[in-house]
Amino acid sequence: VPELPEVETVCRGLNQLTLGKPIQGGEVLLHRTLAYPLCVDEFLDGITGTAIAFWNRRGKYLLAQLVNADGISQGMLGVHLRMTGQLLWLEQKEPISKHTRLRLFFPDNQELRFVDTRTFGKVWGIPPHTPPEKIITGLQKMGLEPFSDGFSVEHLKERLKTRKRAIKTLLLEQELVAGIGNIYADEALFKSGIQPTMMACELTSTQIERLHQAILEVLQKGIDEGGTTFSSFRGVTGVNGNYSGVAWVYGRFGQACRVCGTSIERIKLAGRSSHFCPKCQNSK
DNA sequence: CCCTTACCCTGATAGC
DNA sequence: TGCTATCAGGGTAAGG
Secondary structure, three states, X not given: OOOHHHHHHHHHHHHHHOEOOEOOEEEEOOHHHEEEOOOHHHHHHHHOOOEEEEEEXXXXXXXXXXXXXXXXXXXXXXXXXXXXXXXXXXXXXXXXOOOEEEEEEEOOOEEEEEEEOOOOOEEEEEOOOOOHHHHOHHHOOOOEOOOOOOOOHHHHHHHHOOOOOEHHXXXXXXXXXXXXXXXXXXXXXXXXXXXXXXXXXXXXXXXXHHHHHHHHHHHHHHHHOOXXXXXXXXXXXXXXXXXOOOOOOOOOOOOEOOOOOOEOEEEEEOOXXXXXXXXXXXXX
């Protein structure tokens, strides 16, 4: 499941492989992958002949700046991998796997291929002179990037003090902080010794300081390991990770806590499974 | 406004 | 062996 570190890894890979080459055309194999515009020809006409100047990541969204031969902006391309989406840089002759949803053709018989088993992933074509958040509504309420200067302990305290909701639920919503998903949320809460069900407004100052630190640590470790910490995530060249990371709690229901040996518990919060150690995550 | 729940989908796995 | 049921989950929309 791609979260911030995985999407960041994809972004870096795309910036090494896809820039400055004119898009020669494309093919949409699954129509619902296209979030905007809904018309396939309109989408392809908008991007054909442009080149990618650079890729940016915002939360779990990928945004490519498109330019013409004179470097003039031609709009943007947006991608969200959701659950199972992959962006792969391949030779066009590579066999088209069953779950291929969209292809973009580049010179020298290369292509950027969107493969997505569960089909939740989305691609947007953003017209010139249009703010991306106007087309990708998910960007409108996006919280601060965790590695930006604004994401301080004070900022977190301010945002949490009025919220009468479980802290885990808030971490999953992108409005509080951008890019955290279920795995990194559970791991960050374990590292900070906070139960996922704790009301955000009841967290102590010390707990919020620990949480802030833990969020940065788990995400940075994920980025350092190329997004392969907890999953079989693949980079843009299809190279598999090494499962190098060991989860403290995620996916370890019923197993012994790596710190105290207590059985890891699992509960449902906002429709998502939350894993935690009832002993380690019980401090003030 | 605030919060919760259902939904989209396919493949892996558990249970019979 | 083979079938069916269940589960996983990001974001969005609808409902309370």
